[in-house]
Amino acid sequence: MFPLAWVVVKVENKDNWSWFVKNLMNDLEITNGAGWAFMSDQQKGPVPAIAELLPYAEHRICARHIYANWVKTYKGDKLQAQFWQLAKSMNMAEFRMAKEEMLQLTKDGYDALSQTDPKH
Numbered sequence: 001m002f003p004l005a006w007v008v009v010k011v012e013n014k015d016n017w018s019w020f021v022k023n024l025m026n027d028l029e030i031t032n033g034a035g036w037a038f039m040s041d042q043q044k045g046p047v048p049a050i051a052e053l054l055p056y057a058e059h060r061i062c063a064r065h066i067y068a069n070w071v072k073t074y075k076g077d078k079l080q081a082q083f084w085q086l087a088k089s090m091n092m093a094e095f096r097m098a099k100e101e102m103l104q105l106t107k108d109g110y111d112a113l114s115q116t117d118p119k120h
Contacts, residue, residue: 004028017049025053033057041065063087066116074109086113 005024009016030036033054040046041062050059067083082102089095095118103110 013045014048017045018053021046021049021053030054060119061116066113070109070112074106074112078105079109083113092118 005020005027007016007020009020024030033050034056036054037058037060038046038050038054039060039062047059050057063084067080067087070083071080079102082098082105086095086098086102089098099110099113102113
């Protein structure tokens with residue numbers, strides 16, 4: 001996993017993301033996104049642009065960004081360790097076990113994380 005391109009724009013929005021993705025598609029000869037995965041920081045701009053222009057591409061959210069938002073409310077070494085245990089799960093069985101352990105530590109924190117689709 002490595003960055004392929006970046007751009008500086010005045011505002012991060014769907015129009016600028018669409019422009020960026022179209023140029024990326026052209027430069028890399030990408031058609032429908034099959035076989036490609038994109039990772040972002042949960043900004044609303046890339047999600048609709050990628051979904052519209054690259055319907056078969058995968059889209060993931062950076063765990064560090066999910067954590068940065070979550071830890072504003074749910075602090076502590078045990079919660080931090082459990083978050084990363086959850087994020088690093090290698091399969092759904094491990095994910096479910098780690099999520100159950102999170103529930104034992106904090107119901108509210110568990111509920112907050114449940115708002116994010118597990119595929120991210």
